[in-house]
Amino acid sequence: xxxxIAGEGQFNVPDDVAGRLNELDNEAVGAVEAxxxxxxxxxxAQMIELIETDGEPLPDDELAVSHVIVxxxxxxxxxxxxxxxxxxxxxx
Amino acid sequence: xxxxxxxxxxxxxxxxxxxxxxxEDPGETLDYGYQKQVxxxxxxxxGIADVxxxxxxxxxxxxxxxxxxxxxxxxxxxxxxxxREDLARTALERKNLAQTELQSLDQQVKELExxxxxxxxxxxxxxxxxxxxxxxxxxxxxxxSAAEAQVRISEAANGVGEEMADLGLAIQRAEEKTExxxxxxxxxxxxxxxxxxxxxxxxxxxxxxLDRQLAQLSAGTEVDQELEKMKAEVGSGGGDAPALGQGNGxxxxxxxx
Numbered sequence: 315x316x317x318x319i320a321g322e323g324q325f326n327v328p329d330d331v332a333g334r335l336n337e338l339d340n341e342a343v344g345a346v347e348a349x350x351x352x353x354x355x356x357x358x359a360q361m362i363e364l365i366e367t368d369g370e371p372l373p374d375d376e377l378a379v380s381h382v383i384v385x386x387x388x389x390x391x392x393x394x395x396x397x398x399x400x401x402x403x404x405x406x
Numbered sequence: 407x408x409x410x411x412x413x414x415x416x417x418x419x420x421x422x423x424x425x426x427x428x429x430e431d432p433g434e435t436l437d438y439g440y441q442k443q444v445x446x447x448x449x450x451x452x453g454i455a456d457v458x459x460x461x462x463x464x465x466x467x468x469x470x471x472x473x474x475x476x477x478x479x480x481x482x483x484x485x486x487x488x489x490r491e492d493l494a495r496t497a498l499e500r501k502n503l504a505q506t507e508l509q510s511l512d513q514q515v516k517e518l519e520x521x522x523x524x525x526x527x528x529x530x531x532x533x534x535x536x537x538x539x540x541x542x543x544x545x546x547x548x549x550x551s552a553a554e555a556q557v558r559i560s561e562a563a564n565g566v567g568e569e570m571a572d573l574g575l576a577i578q579r580a581e582e583k584t585e586x587x588x589x590x591x592x593x594x595x596x597x598x599x600x601x602x603x604x605x606x607x608x609x610x611x612x613x614x615x616l617d618r619q620l621a622q623l624s625a626g627t628e629v630d631q632e633l634e635k636m637k638a639e640v641g642s643g644g645g646d647a648p649a650l651g652q653g654n655g656x657x658x659x660x661x662x663x
Contacts, residue, residue: 318572320572320575321524321575321576322528374531374538375535376538376565377535377538377539377542377561377562377566377569378565379565380568386576
């Protein structure tokens with residue numbers, strides 16, 4: 315699965331890692347819904363770390379569309395309220 | 407996994423691909439797409455330049471604030487030497503606020519620097535992607551029929567489109583941040599002006615908006631502590647306060663700079 319960290323770049327993420335990422339994402343949504351800012355930031359940082367450590371950066375000469383776009387790493391809790399409830403970064 | 411994809415994915419459909427779908431001659435459209443990418447890259451350069459400008463402005467303000475802090479400290483000492491503790495306190499309160507502002511400014515400058523680096527790096531990446539697109543499009547034009555070319559180029563074009571959109575968003579984000587800083591910066595400007603007051607005695611004439619703000623902002627204890635410390639220093643610095651007062655004679659108003 316190709317994942318982009320917004321503002322940074324694309325990574326090729328193995329399927330099993332993608333599964334874990336999904337779990338973290340679900341938990342992050344839960345944290346946002348519960349208004350638990352600290353927990354959200356903790357989970358989100360874990361997501362970013364997982365992508366960076368277990369994903370392989372996509373070469374610059376490869377032109378591919380991402381399956382998933384993760385918000386920028388300095389996302390605020392307010393911004394997260396939009397991104398982690400279904401609207402996505404850019405509503406289309 | 408629809409959850410993750412549904413919530414987080416922002417499928418940035420490049421306009422290029424829509425163009426491609428309608429195009430009768432993909433070769434021509436490819437050339438147009440490439441031109442468009444090169445144009446957009448120019449916008450990226452402009453966006454980065456804007457961030458650099460904002461950063462420089464903040465750095466200048468930071469320097470001014472540093473000067474104000476030194477000045478306010480000196481003024482506090484002068485006021486104290488003349489036995490004007492009230493003025494010394496006001497100067498120290500301003501100094502305290504200036505220091506807080508300075509910290510915040512420095513933090514913002516650091517953030518902008520990080521953003522600038524990231525944007526520059528992404529711009530390089532973008533250049534590489536555009537170059538790849540250019541090469542691919544020539545190959546596709548030469549080797550495939552119109553129908554096949556359309557399919558082949560779609561992924562590449564969308565890939566470039568996504569990269570471009572992401573870079574555009576990153577720049578927009580950086581610009582929004584600098585916009586927020588501008589509001590704060592004008593407040594700092596006001597403070598800076600207050601820090602350049604020439605006549606310390608004028609301060610005693612009545613609280614202005616800034617003074618009221620100061621009263622709210624300064625925790626008090628910090629200022630108290632610094633005031634005590636300064637008193638001790640000024641006191642031990644040679645000569646007692648009354649003597650200094652006499653020495654200045656009628657010049658009590660003239661906290662000359």
